[in-house]
Amino acid sequence: MNVIAPQLSSVSALPSAEELDRALRDALPAEIIASALKTVGREKLALVSSFGTESATLLKVMADVDPAIPVIFLDTGWLFEETLAYRDTLIATLGLKDVRSIKPAEETLSREDPDRDLWFSDPDACCRIRKVEPLARALKPFDAWLNGRKRFQGNARADIPVVEDDRARLKFNPFANVSREEIEAIFTRAKLPRHPLAASGFLSVGCMPCTSRTAEGEDARAGRWRGRAKTECGIHTMKV
Secondary structure, eight states: OOOOOOOOSSGGGSOOHHHHHHHHTTOOHHHHHHHHHHHHOGGGEEEEOOOOTTHHHHHHHHHHHOTTSOEEEEOOSOBOHHHHHHHHHHHHHHTOSOEEEEOOOHHHHHHHOTTSOHHHHOHHHHHIIIIIHHHHHHHTTOSEEEOOOOGGGOGGGTTOOSEEEOSSSEEEOTTTTOOHHHHHHHHHHHTOOOOTTGGGTOSSOOBGGGBOOOOTTSOTTTTBSTTSSOOOOSTTTSOO
16 A cells, blocks of 8 residues: 655645545555655654654564654653653664754743642643643644554544545644554564563553552543543643
8 A cells, every 4th residue: 555645845745634634534544644744844744752652663664664753752751760760762773863952941940830749730731731832833844643542442533534624734643543452462563671660550651740559440541631521641631
């Protein structure tokens, strides 16, 4: 199946998200990444990864296509030490060549979260200053980005297309169509290391204050912002 689009030189000349989605809706993840790469070029494409419990699979597929695609990692200041260690492990294991760890602006933290308790009083605001705004800055040089959302994760993710337009750039969802079983198959086939917290019942890992273990039978993301209506940090629901 040949789904790789011709490389185009300017963002105004890029094909529409709808056109790309039609071409790629049944493509394999590696084909989607290769198409994104060919469409905008390596210098204009980034992959955003949390280095969470399933992140190794998308990073592996990307590395097989081109390990030099820039990877943006949001180091919020509230991450588990295990996540930071896992980032370093995957960089070495997969041979990732350009991982950029992005931190919140110190001025913003001093002004809006001086006591580091914003996560409790206003988690949306905490996510905004620690994730949404840093990502918006980090993505400015790029015309397209890749992320690891999957339809099986449910809620706002249940109907995501393979390619969408976030108003600022093209957004590719290479794993939109994959199943839990396919994720496990990639882990097994590639002998990928697991996130250190996965064995302890953390099926989805974000920032420490807003992440808890998942009980048997619960949705994988049930441990995120437990007890609140919040289900997303904002980088996929706010336009960056």
